[in-house]
């Protein structure tokens with residue numbers, strides 16, 4: 001039974017499975033889980049690793065299933081490195097590993113930790129062919145996974161939830177939904193030709209752009225509100241400044257350049273938020289005055 005389409009043998013098979021690791025999409029959920037842990041303070045490294053691994057295999061599951069459906073079932077993609085059997089084995093292995101992580105989280109933390117972790121796999125597994133058929137679930141699936149990574153990463157450390165991680169989860173849900181709308185605008189012609197109902201296909205590229213930047217601005221407004229209410233550290237405003245600068249430049253580019261810039265801008269946004277929560281730089285500065 002061949003698992004890789006191009007060639008057989010251990011090395012070719014390993015390369016085919018490795019090709020389903022997409023760092024641009026897989027690093028953010030891992031960073032989001034760790035961000036949740038940082039928000040909880042007092043990090044247990046073992047539990048953090050189990051939750052990060054669960055998020056990694058959830059996104060891996062999504063990519064293998066999406067590739068399988070798009071190439072082997074729908075015939076939309078030109079190529080895919082895994083055979084049908086290879087996809088099924090990959091899905092079984094990644095889902096089994098996810099289940100092991102859930103058992104460990106149940107034993108180490110409890111059932112609520114699992115209840116906050118399992119939806120990530122559900123969103124991932126059912127992304128294709130179910131959730132990617134509707135503009136809202138196609139847009140919000142990945143951002144919802146990131147939001148769950150923050151909440152789960154926090155919960156497994158703190159064994160409770162609090163307004164701060166919930167607010168950060170909402171900020172990333174809204175912000176990343178905006179970026180995904182721009183990302184889908186880039187594939188407007190192709191998606192329309194295969195009747196894929198992304199937001200851009202449903203409302204048209206111009207309105208999709210307006211909606212996308214509106215969502216990003218809403219995400220930033222929530223951060224300002226949370227700083228004003230004293231829930232987020234004032235340094236979070238620096239994250240808005242950094243992302244706002246990137247978004248302003250992205251607005252001038254086409255959808256491909258804008259997506260590339262905005263994804264990187266969201267990394268910078270997260271990095272500055274981590275620094276703001278961890279070091280509280282503005283508080284340190286103000287205390288010197």
Ligand SMILES: CC(C)=CCC/C(C)=C/CC/C(C)=C/COP(=O)(O)OP(=O)(O)O
Nearest residue numbers: 029058062063066120124127141142145146
């Ligand atoms: C933990 C976590 C973050 C979970 C979320 C998992 C999730 C829903 C990932 C989606 C990844 C994926 C296959 C994107 C392709 O989207 P597409 O259908 O727009 O792209 P396509 O045109 O290549 O099929």
